[in-house]
Amino acid sequence: MSFDALLWLSFGGPEGPEDVRPFLENVVRGRGVPPERLDEVEAHYQHFGGVSPINRLNLEAMDAVRATGFELPIYFGNRNWHPMVEDTVAQMKADGVRRALVFPTSAYGGYSACRQYDEDILRALAAVPDGPELVKLRQFFDHPLFISAFADGVRAAAESLSGSYRLVFTAHSVPVSADKAAGPPEEGGYRYSRQVVEASRLVAAELGITEYDVVWQSRSGPPQIPWLEPDIVDHIDALHAKGVTGVVVCPIGFVSDHLEVVWDLDTEARDRCAELGVEFARAATPNSDPRFAELVVELVAEHTEGVPARKLSEFVAAGCTVNGAPCAPLCCEPVKRPVRA
Ligand SMILES: CC1=C(CCC(=O)O)c2cc3nc(cc4[nH]c(cc5[nH]c(cc1n2)c(C)c5CCC(=O)O)c(CCC(=O)O)c4C)C(CCC(=O)O)=C3C
Ligand SMILES: [Fe+2]
Known part of the structure; x- marks a missing residue:
């Protein structure tokens, strides 16, 4: 076409x-x-x-x-x-x-x-x-070029550390209700978090790393509404308590070093690591x-040109639609949110 x-x-x-x-x-x-x-x-x-x-x-x-x-x-x-x-x-x-x-x-x-x-x-x-x-x-999220760009980012970040590290993937948190509504209903929901977990698995697999975590960041919204957890900073505390002395944080949920990356990771998460004496390095985003x-x-x-879609996971290649149509009926329906007075 x-x-x-x-x-x-x-x-x-x-x-x-x-x-x-x-x-x-x-x-x-x-x-x-x-x-x-x-x-x-x-x-x-x-x-x-x-x-x-x-x-x-x-x-x-x-x-x-x-x-x-x-x-x-x-x-x-x-x-x-x-x-x-x-x-x-x-x-x-x-x-x-x-x-x-x-x-x-x-x-x-x-x-x-x-x-x-x-x-x-x-x-x-x-x-x-x-x-x-x-x-x-x-x-x-599962394209080999996306995965290998992040894998190289992790390699480079790891080289900047002097000791051992835990690999921690992070993506933007969303309300649990929104994640539950993600994807077409017949898929069973949670398409966003399952894709984040899958992309993380693919990056770790390319690196040959079997032990890693997937956590969330930049939570918004009123505190009584549940969002995807754990938060990156709380998770750093938990890792420190278990004796971890270094972390490589990979912002798998984003494509560039925008504010959620330079503030929530390079400032907040890095500062917490410094307080705890945990070495910190952040993997580059692909941008x-x-x-x-x-x-x-x-x-x-x-x-x-009809080039075949390269993808590393079993997820359908969704997202391609014409003139703003949803991917499928009721796919990723917006969840009603509390309205502020
Ligand atoms: C899943 C997701 C992505 C990744 C997908 C994608 O990249 O599109 C993303 C990206 C981004 N989020 C960004 C900024 C913000 N997100 C906010 C608020 C929210 N994000 C949410 C989700 C996501 N956000 C949600 C559920 C909210 C709550 C309000 C709502 O339901 O919409 C707020 C409001 C204040 C607050 O943080 O509470 C800000 C300022 C920037 C720009 C950074 C810059 O300026 O450099 C970027 C790329
Ligand atoms: Fe956001």
Whole structure:
């Protein structure tokens, strides 16, 4: 099939101190995140001058794709901050784009990691009458290029330590109710956490490591609602109590060193390790790795050249849908959240 462009669809992040609050309001609109949590997260962003690295990282990754000789024009649009996806899609229409592939910067299924990007596409198409047809690329958590980029990241991180270490994978926590609703109902739920566990297993297997943990980070929401646990920092405490003297943390749930990585891991988790006298090293995310660019090129080629989908797990290659449709009926349905008074 022929396509006129690639739309790089991401989360977005603030570009200065004044952007932080309105950005956060966009992220949590209608989601029952307590204001105290928002104040805390605002402080994390302000710690870095109100600038998230995420937009710059996305532009770099897009340049890496162009550097492979990739021929389609690449457009950039976000869910929560400028360039907003609806503005980008309006520009695509103005440029005469009729059909485009969409690369979402998340490897996984689940509401926040997959279905919400479909909602972003729907929102953009609603704002742009007669906009281009938008075909979202599939989930890639088990793609060999994704797995081997992380495996190399772990190797390099481990080399920076002087002693033995425990390998700890981490991904963004979500409410347990959202994870339970992840995937089509007939799959039995928990698609997000099961894919995170599977990607971790594949990375560990490539490294020949049999003992490792999968934990969660960046919990949000009101404290009475259960989220995926344990938290990375609590887990570091538990490892220390068991006599572990070093950790390599692999952020398997993310594709770039955005704020959840540079704050929650490189600041909070690292500081806790320092307090405990535990050696800490963090594995690189794939973003600037040439394999990540190759991965994007290959996902596109699955559509444009009929290249077979390379994948290392038994999960179906879900996530590829047209014009914001869900992957399957009732797949990753948004769970009703407590509404703030
Ligand atoms: C699964 C998942 C991914 C991975 C998939 C993907 O990458 O898409 C992800 C990525 C990201 N999350 C990010 C930032 C935030 N996430 C928040 C809040 C939330 N995330 C959630 C889940 C996820 N989030 C959930 C269930 C919430 C609760 C509110 C809601 O139900 O939506 C909040 C609100 C404040 C708070 O933390 O409470 C912020 C600021 C950034 C940008 C970082 C930067 O600026 O560099 C990125 C890439
Ligand atoms: Fe998030």
